[in-house]
Amino acid sequence: MNNIVEFLNQTAQASPALIALEDSHQQLSYQTLAQRVDALAKWLLQQQVPCIALHGGNSVDWVVVDLACHAANVICLPLPLFFTPQQIRNCLEQAGAELLLSEEILLPGQCKLDLKQALPGIAAWALPERYHCWQLPYDSTHHLPEGTHKITFTSGSTGTPKGVCLSKDHQWRVAKSLAQEIAINQPRHLCLLPLSTLLENIAGIYSPLLCGGTVVLPNDAERGMLGSSNIDSHQLLQCISKTQPHSMILLPQLLRLLVAACQQGWKAPPRLRFIAVGGGRVDPQLLLTAQQLGLPVYEGYGLSECGSVVALNTPSQSRSGAAGKVLPHCQVRIDDQEVIVSGACHLGYAGMPDSWYPNDIHSGDLGHLEDGWLYIDGRRKNLLISSFGRNISPEWVESALLAEPLLNQCVVVGDDQPFLCALLTASTAVSDSQITQWIDKANEQLPDYAKVRQWLRLEDKQLLPFMTANGRLQRQQLLKAFNLQISSLYQQQK
Structure with a gap:
């Protein structure tokens, strides 16, 4: 098999009634999915457009469009729902997209096509009605x-985020590696992250x-996602x-939420076999706590420029701290x-020829590295050098503070300062005294120069x-915005 669509067609022939996708509105067997993908691919070919942008929430229809782009050799540009109209325009311009499918009316004044009239006949049912x-x-x-087949934008934090260009073969090789290493036959996977996030895609x-x-695709409201960063934990x-999934993908913040829920009595589905967590360093103690609570959590590491996942712990091979x-x-x-990856490189950034190939x-x-296991120690550009000449990776200290689900977010500062400070958030149910007690406890595990004062x-x-789109904080922009408050923290100790 050379790509995901060929494999889909093979599965449709071997097991036509097997369920491939489901959301609250529809359920598609592998056979029906293959038929819809084929019909939409033919329509895309009729439009004779090299690049199509896709703007919508998680749904069966989103997957159909994405796979149809594979089948038609059309470039797919997924756009996060939380991008502003200006960010969307910037993305469309950078990529040179000729067609946009969107759940919202984003571009009044442009030429709108009638999907139902565009493809008359028996295949018209294959076109997702949800999209303008x-x-x-x-x-x-x-x-x-x-060779570009997909463009994924790495961050929503600026007006002009970079568009990472990926080939079809690259995506296929990453997907095959993951399927081989995770090795769960006929998994029921719950998509919790937006499909515009390359990792979930x-x-x-x-x-x-x-x-x-079977891939289960609840929409934002059904899975409790309120905007880009707020979560209804109960939902x-x-x-x-x-x-009742077999597998899920989490960001560190979602993992902390599940750990807190388990500590309060929530029971994870007994059929859960694999929870991948990525998007930021995770403290080994938090992973251990999660596993002791019955959550089969495994850390991974990747970059959009590398087609997402580069290294992963799995049920068959896992190493603490890696x-x-x-x-x-x-x-x-x-x-x-510095971690340098080869053999899995993007093609370059959209509109930036100097970055290509x-x-x-x-x-x-x-x-x-240790025997093929990758350990992440921090970010080079985030490295703090204290006024005493100590090199400190802030991610190391932050992961210690986030080892228990008391805090929601934490950013450690202290470049050219005698000690470290932290900017943090927590639930309204958590008191300041509880935060103080927890930081004191976390400090006990840290050397003197890395304690938060x-x-x-x-x-x-x-x-x-x-x-950012994958839940990371933009450190430098945050420090600049709160510069006065940070300065006051150091003034208090003088």
């Missing part, structure tokens, strides 16, 4: 490196389908309990402490402007 279709005045010819759709699995837990075993489709080396990806992450409590909503 807009013809755009852009041209992708000179914007993208040759590849590891949450392609890999389960390669294993003959999220109810969604997981109702779905980000994971390097996957077979790529190679990792360490140069001057790299041989290596310099991650910017500090790490080390002062902290500032913020509200979660104050951090929203500084959150």
Whole structure:
């Protein structure tokens, strides 16, 4: 098999009635999915557009469009729902997208197509009715490196985030590696992250389908996702309990939420076999606590520029403290402490020819290797150097503070300062005295130079402007915005 669509068609012939996708509105067997993908691919070919943008929430229809782009060799540009109209325009311009499918009316004044009239006849049912279709005045010819099949934007924190260009073969190799290493036959996978997130797109759709699995696709409201960073924990837990999945993908914040829920009596579905967690360093103690509570959690590491996952712990091989075993489709080396990946490189950034066709990806992450296991020690650009000359990775201290689910977010500061401070958020149910007690306890595990001496409590909503698509905080922008408050923390100790 050369790609996901060929494998889909093979599965449709071997097991036509097997359920491939389901959401609250529809359920598709592998046979029906293959038919819908084929019909939509033919329509896309009729439009003769090289690049199509997809703007919508998680649904069966989203997956159909994505797979149809594979089948038609059309470039797919997924757009996060929380991008502003200006960010969306910037993305469309950078990629040179000629067509936009959107659940919202984003571009009044542009040429709108009637999907039902565009493809008359028996195949018209294959077109997702949820989308408005807009013809755009852009041209992708000179914007993208040759071989581009998908463009994923790495961050929503700026007006012009970079568009990572990936080939079809690259996505296929990552999906095959994950399917091979996780090795769960016919998994029931619950998509909790937005499908516009590359990790959920590849590891949450392609890999389960390669294993003959069923992908469950609740919308934002059904899984308790309120905007880009707010969560209705009760709704999220109810969604997981109702779905009874075998596998899920979590960000560290979602893992802390599940751990807190388990500590308060919530029971994870007994059929859960694999929970991947990525998007940031996770403290080994938090992982151990989660596993002791019955959550089969396994840390992974990856980059959009590398097609998502590079290293992963799995049920068959796991090592405490490691980000994971390097996957077979790529190679990792360490140069001057930096993690460098080869064999799994993106094609470059949209609209940036100087970045095209790299041989290596310099991650910017500090790490080390032990017998094929990758350990992440922090970010090179985030490294703090105290006024006493100590080099401190803030992620190391932050993961210690986030080892218990008391805090929601935490950013450690202290470059060129005599000690460390922290900006943090917590639930309104958590008191300041509880935070103080927890920080004192966490400090006991840290050397003197890495202890947090002062902290500032913020509200979660104050951090929203500084959150990326995958839940990471934009550190430098945050520190700049709260510079006066940070300075006052150090003044208090003088």
